[in-house]
Structures are given as C-alpha cells and as structure tokens.
Amino acid sequence: MEREKIKQCLMDTGCHEEASDNILKQFESESMEDVLRLLKKERCRLMDEYHESGRKIDCIDFMLRELEKEMKTKNGGV
Numbered sequence: 001m002e003r004e005k006i007k008q009c010l011m012d013t014g015c016h017e018e019a020s021d022n023i024l025k026q027f028e029s030e031s032m033e034d035v036l037r038l039l040k041k042e043r044c045r046l047m048d049e050y051h052e053s054g055r056k057i058d059c060i061d062f063m064l065r066e067l068e069k070e071m072k073t074k075n076g077g078v
Contacts, residue, residue, distance in 0.1 A: 003027060015042055 006027060010020040019042060026034040 010042075013042065013046060 007024060010023060023035055023038045026038060
C-alpha cells in the first residue's frame with residue numbers, strides 16, 4: 001500500500017493527527033507489526049465512537065416516541 005493512500009484513509013477516518021503521524025512513521029520504517037497494532041487501536045477507538053453514537057440515537061428515538069405518544073394523548077388520539 002502506498003504512503004499517500006494510507007495517509008488519505010487515516011484522514012478519512014478522522015484519525016487524530018498524532019496517531020496518524022505515528023502510523024505513517026511506523027509504515028516508513030517498515031515496522032508492519034506496529035502498523036497493524038496501531039491500526040487495530042484506531043479501529044477500536046472508532047468502534048467505541050460508533051457504539052456511543054448508537055446509544056445517543058437510541059435516546060433521541062426514545063424521546064421522540066414518548067413525545068409523540070404525549071401529543072396523541074393530548075390531541076384526543078388524533
């Protein structure tokens with residue numbers, strides 16, 4: 001894989017600059033085991049963000065359902 005392609009992918013994923021620089025540094029030194037380890041760490045960070053976003057969406061969905069129920073009740077079931 002080319003360095004520029006890796007750099008662009010890291011930017012696309014929202015990888016923090018420090019982590020991105022570290023990954024690229026390890027790539028340039030051909031320390032692929034370290035590159036894999038760091039990429040897996042970033043993947044875990046992204047999965048944590050994904051799950052946190054899911055919990056937030058669940059909260060919004062709950063509020064929407066509750067408010068819609070209340071509105072129906074107050075409007076005579078319309």
